[in-house]
Amino acid sequence: xxxxxxxxxxxxxxxxxxxxxxxxxxxxxxxxxxxxxxxxxxxxxxxxxxxxxxxxxxxxxxxxxxxxxxxxxxxxxxxxxxxxxxxxxxxxxxxxxxxxxxxxxxxxxxxxxxxxxxxxxxxxxxxxxxxxxxxxxxxxxxxxxxxxxxxxxxxxxxxxxxxxxxxxxxxxxxxxxxxxxxxxxxxxxxxxxxxxxxxxxxxxxxxxxxxxxxxxxxxxxxxxxxxxxxxxxxxxxxxxxxxxxxxxxxxxxxxxxxxxxxxxxxxxxxxxxxxxxxxxxxxxxxxxxxxxxxxxxxxxxxxxxxxxxxxxxxxxxxxxxxxxxxxxxxxxxxxxxxxxxxxxxxxxxxxxxxxxxxxxxxxxxxxxxxxxxxxxxxxxxxxxxxxxxxxxxxxxxxxxxxxxxxxxxxxxxxxxxxxxxxxxxxxxxxxxxxxxxxxxxxxxxxxxxxxxxxxxxxxxxxxxxxxxxxxxxxxxxxxxxxxxxxxxxxxxxxxxxxxxxxxxxxxxxxxxxxxxxxxx
Numbered sequence: 189x190x191x192x193x194x195x196x197x198x199x200x201x202x203x204x205x206x207x208x209x210x211x212x213x214x215x216x217x218x219x220x221x222x223x224x225x226x227x228x229x230x231x232x233x234x235x236x237x238x239x240x241x242x243x244x245x246x247x248x249x250x251x252x253x254x255x256x257x258x259x260x261x262x263x264x265x266x267x268x269x270x271x272x273x274x275x276x277x278x279x280x281x282x283x284x285x286x287x288x289x290x291x292x293x294x295x296x297x298x299x300x301x302x303x304x305x306x307x308x309x310x311x312x313x314x315x316x317x318x319x320x321x322x323x324x325x326x327x328x329x330x331x332x333x334x335x336x337x338x339x340x341x342x343x344x345x346x347x348x349x350x351x352x353x354x355x356x357x358x359x360x361x362x363x364x365x366x367x368x369x370x371x372x373x374x375x376x377x378x379x380x381x382x383x384x385x386x387x388x389x390x391x392x393x394x395x396x397x398x399x400x401x402x403x404x405x406x407x408x409x410x411x412x413x414x415x416x417x418x419x420x421x422x423x424x425x426x427x428x429x430x431x432x433x434x435x436x437x438x439x440x441x442x443x444x445x446x447x448x449x450x451x452x453x454x455x456x457x458x459x460x461x462x463x464x465x466x467x468x469x470x471x472x473x474x475x476x477x478x479x480x481x482x483x484x485x486x487x488x489x490x491x492x493x494x495x496x497x498x499x500x501x502x503x504x505x506x507x508x509x510x511x512x513x514x515x516x517x518x519x520x521x522x523x524x525x526x527x528x529x530x531x532x533x534x535x536x537x538x539x540x541x542x543x544x545x546x547x548x549x550x551x552x553x554x555x556x557x558x559x560x561x562x563x564x565x566x567x568x569x570x571x572x573x574x575x576x577x578x579x580x581x582x583x584x585x586x587x588x589x590x591x592x593x594x595x596x597x598x599x600x601x602x603x604x605x606x607x608x609x610x611x612x613x614x615x616x617x618x619x620x621x622x623x624x625x626x627x628x629x630x631x632x633x634x635x636x637x638x639x640x641x642x643x644x645x646x647x648x649x650x651x652x653x654x655x656x657x658x659x660x661x662x663x664x665x666x667x668x669x670x671x672x673x674x675x676x677x678x679x680x681x682x683x684x685x686x687x688x689x690x691x692x693x694x695x696x697x698x699x700x701x702x703x704x705x706x707x708x
Contacts, residue, residue: 192359193405197338199353200294208290212270215261216287223520227657227675230576230704231550232507233257233282234524235272239264241491242369242424243504243525244271245288245305248497249313250344253279255504256288257525258302264522269299269320274707275346279528279546282705288349295319295335295354302369302424303337304493308402313346315339316381318368319354331365334358336383338403356397356405364390366421371493372402373428375470382411384422384443392419392445394427398470412441412474421446423459424491427474428501430533439468440531440539441476442483444491453618453635454482458510461490463539483541484526485636486621486670487511488658494531501531502544507658507671511630515675516657526671527653527660534667536641542666543651550702551578557697562687564592570699573680574599579652580698583612586646592690594620599654601684602627602677610661611686612638612648619650619663621670627677636661636668647695653702654683 219237234240238261245256252275260267271289276282289300296319303317319337324330336356342348358367366386373380381397396411414422426442442463448455461483466476483492483505490508494501505526509516516522529541555570562568571577579597584590596611596619606627613620618635638648642664651662654674661670685694 192357193407194354194357195404197353197355197403198295199351201292202294202297203292205290205292205351208292209287212261212287212290216259219261219264219520224518225656225708227516227519228521228708229524229655229657230708231653231702232524232527232655232658233274233705233707235259235521236284236707237520238262238522239266240272240523240525241266241506241508242302243491243493243506244302244317245315246493246495246502246504247305247307247313248495249307249346252277253497254305254346255525257506259287261287264517264520269301271300271317273346278549279544280549280705282707284707286347288346289317289339293319293351293353295321295337298322301334302491304371304495306372313341314372314402315341315349316370316372318370318383320368323365332367333360333365334367336370336381352403355403362388364388364420369424371425371427378470380470381405382425382427384425386421387413390420391417392422392443392447394422394425394441394443408471409473414445416445416448418449419445419447424461424493426492426494428494428496430501430531430539432533432537433535438465438533439474440465441474442492442494445480448480453485453637456634457487457490457508459490461492461505465537465539481538484669484671485634486661487623487630487632487634487672489526489671503529503531503541505671507673509673513629515628524658529666529669536667538667540666541669542662543653550705551700552703553701555699557699560685560694560697562595562685562692564690565688567684567686569682569684570697571683574654574683574701575656575681576702576704577654577683578700578702579650579654579683580696580700581650581652581694582696583648583650584646584693584695585643585648589693590691592687592692594688595690595692596686597652598684598686599652599659599681600627600674600676601682603679604677606677607684608659608672608674609686610650610652610659611688617643619661619668619670621659621661621672623672623674627675629673629675634670634672636663636670638663639667642667
């Protein structure tokens, strides 16, 4: 297995990187010049033009938070991948940076694929990513040739990078070409790397490597193989420890499972991102103690990546527009990231994700409605026209207070009768995002569970973020999360409370208008 690890990084330049970066900037600018803002986000990260997917290289470095992302700068569909880049000093106001990477080496000539960033023992940042080539040199019909690469910044502001070259080649006799998305961390004085692999038997795996200098890597073992034989690849893997309130440490392994089949409410999307909780010691395999659980129950969530900013674990996900039709492709841009979410290990032993506290700084003004009661089949309007808002709702679920079969919110409610529904369904005992009345785009619904223990409290809290073309829902303080696109129709976009087939008591209702993060 050692033959695919070069003794020194390998680099073969085939294009001038600066020229490719400038060409990419011009491509994005040309698309941005014709951009339609009807669904373009005000407080979610997106490219000003072009297609984006996975968040990459997340880090807090020299006083700034940095978010990179997969970018196709020449169109609104997936294509040769580059790395876009934004940064912030407060996670509220963001600024665009120059495109960080474009394909310029033989090892990445068909795409600079996903990866992560980590600060070394010398205080300097390293970026690890996958170099991508088509095995037949033309397209994906012959499979992929993917290798792991290293780059280092030229300055502390991360305005430019130097590619150091290939550090791990692809052992094509051992894998089925999928071999990508490195995540690097340090434990007990040693550096470790894992990435996703499709084995020769087409089983989804994560391999484990170690290093003393962050440049020369040694293969150790298969860190984890997914137990489902239908899962043939684990994209965008993540691996990190969490400590609960009592000081107990668990390891969380995250991945985007390609090939998982839909079952009931599970795995309803094209591919599905989730995690398992368990234990790990250096040099050993990961030992899961839970089943595969979804990070997010919405229609559009994939390829999450987390990082530690020194005090907390933060994750971004890609709101993935896999299912056609994708109307924003017509608007000069396509795709955005979720809000940043802090990951914690709850008293229930499960992972919770909730918007970082800085997000509250986006609030421009607040309206406190207090207790609100709705009769059977009643609708009341909270806002006549809302492009960027946050809702905080608490539902009284006791029998004497709420008898509705479905109760919740309609967002993006326009004069043509279209809207997206976000509601608690008493029969399902789940929180539902239902797009059957959406103005355009994919339809269908998604449903996040509410446990018996939560229902026994008689309360249900919802925190809902409504942007121009998407929604995020957090259930009971982040015990579950949901992310979905919602393409509003023409005209003012109302927000309404609705009680279906029974009455509803909201014990608290608050609405906050949100400012832009500055990337429009």
